Amino acid sequence: MFGKRWRLFRLLGIPISLDASWLIILALISWSLVNVFRAEIPGRPASEYWIMGVVTALAFFACIVLHELGHAVVARSGGMPIRGITLFLFGGVAELEGEPLSAGTEFRMAIAGPVVSAVLALLFWGLARLGMAQAWAVQSVGVLRYLAWINATVLVFNLIPAFPLDGGRVLRSILWGASGNLRRATRWAAGIGQGFAWLLIAFGIIQFFADNFIGGIWLGLIGLFLKHAAESGYQQVLIREALQGEPVRRFMNPQPVVVPPSLDLRHWVDDYVYRYHRKLFPVASNGHLEGVISTQALAQIPREEWPLHTIAEVMRHDLGPASISPDADALDALSRMQRTGMSRLLVTDGDQLVGIVSLKDLLRFLNQKIELEGLAE
Template sequence: MRPTLRLGSIAGIPVGVHWSVFLIMLLLGQGLATAVLPAGAPGGSAGVYWIVALAVTVLFLGSLLAHELSHAIVARHYGVSVRRITLWLLGGMAELESEPPHARADLFVALAGPLASLGAAAVFGAAAGGLYLTGVAPLAWVALAWLALVNAVLAVFNLLPGAPLDGGRVLRAALWWWRGDRAFAARTAARAGMVVSILMIAAGTLQVLWLADIGGLWLVLLGWFLLFAGQAEQADARLRTALSGVLVRDAMVPPPVAGYVTQRLDDFIAVAAAHRPADAYPVLDPDGRPAGLVTLFSLARLSPAQRTDKTLRDVRFPLDRLTVLSPDDPLEQAARHILATRLPCLVIDQGTLIGLITPTDLNRTIDMHTLSEGRAPS
């Protein structure tokens, strides 16, 4: 998930927020200011409740950031690069560039987040208890007690045994250590996550229909999110299994006819039609260096007038929007980008374009390696 607003970086890790964070801040603030705080510390003004509620939501987002940052720091300790941390509606996400190198690392990366949440719960709880014992600032101790409770619930919830929750990662690490089979562990954790999500959806639905409690909708929402995320985990596990040890050079195809940035579309289309059909075509600069690519889909959507007036420079995907690969890169990493963007990747060796990988090429490679190793898709 890409952040809507970048906040900066911590320890060299980019941190951002998705627009949905502002929705959860509004919902949390409204609940705190109109229900939780007035019930725990009656007698205050609406303005004071809203000010404290805003401060509490900011501290809550800070505790979510600490949760994800803990994952990221432990991952970097084991040599795993972290792309970014993004906070969003249902929590946060630390995006890792690759998987932990062994089961122990996988376990410690998974546990780091819940332990950080438990630590935050302990700190907020101790502060709330101290204020309560002194008998001063009842509004402050109620707010801190709420933060302690929410962080404790967050830690426990994340330890449910199903991917993509942290508990699912713990399950994956344990199965990986036990069986020595990372792919089996990932598939099992993903399936467990889907079971957990279905149970959550059922529980939330019963809460709404049987108890007439609209709060069950949050459980349904979380369940649906986890269900889709679990399906994505299963797909990712299948991908890793099929592409284990496969290099980019094993899947790339020689580039079809190439165009130049100054070439008019009508002229290029006439040249391309005389060669084998392709999903995408590379675009070169006047010196023959890669400058992007153009897809058959985008060319077909242009009007005849546009094909006459425009050049390939006008309609290409520039190089900075594409993934550039080396022929010796692991195909698994490139595959995730191809499947997410549906855009081909350029394969460049020492500045020279030597191949392309399209979604069609990727799917063919996955199917062929599955067949050659005698595996049926799981």
């Protein structure tokens, strides 16, 4: 979902990160606000409008962080692990691991964000009214007024009952509680979400041909993002139902290709990397796992020196997230692959390599189970 991002700080123990795409929306919102403030408060220096625009935009994204923090704190109190909060092109997202444990948890988690936005909108509206009554600087009142309006807009938009918006998650929690079936509730809520996404796309096209080029493109992009997010949300529920409770050993290859630590890098590349078309190999000797070797290890070694170095010299002894237990949940294996970008994990029992589980094998099983058992219906 995200590209390059930077970790900023922790808030209530939750990591706050910034995706590179956020810089685009920061610039667009700042530029738009500059034009708004120039029209509402004429006769000021250009630098003053830019300060107001940038300050308002930064404060708005601070409000987005608080909105997502509301989701994250309630989710964490309901037993859901939180990877963090990330600001990106379309706002912000609290990255949760898995689905809520109950419809009640889903409802409380979903409504927490809009509650925060409502409080912020009222707070900034009250401060703006106070500023007007006490003759604060017109620039300060202008910033406060727009922060109230922006938070109110976020509140209203997010309460639209279209999954995965907050309103759509509230709807899903109600349907889930009524039916007792998370998959069916998600399918209904995601269907409404996709319908709303298509409406945004259609309205964006109309706006584009009505000479509102930037607004039309922006609405279309938001619509496409929501459509993808609704589809992805439903797929995640199907995946969870199919894989949860299935042990990794069921999907692993019990006879993986291993590399001896004494092999030189030249022969490793020719006989293993080019032959099996893989980037990561387990290194084992006499049945004992000693580490892993990745093609990244070649980056610091000139090609002509490959025959002079052995696997043992450059292999990594710490397996880290590349290792998983054979009795671990297959859903955990898939989540780890998605989180790390790895397509294969070493299945280990102590210092013994007992197999390798691949993303390809997990996806093949998922497709077969969904097709045969009709989970997508």
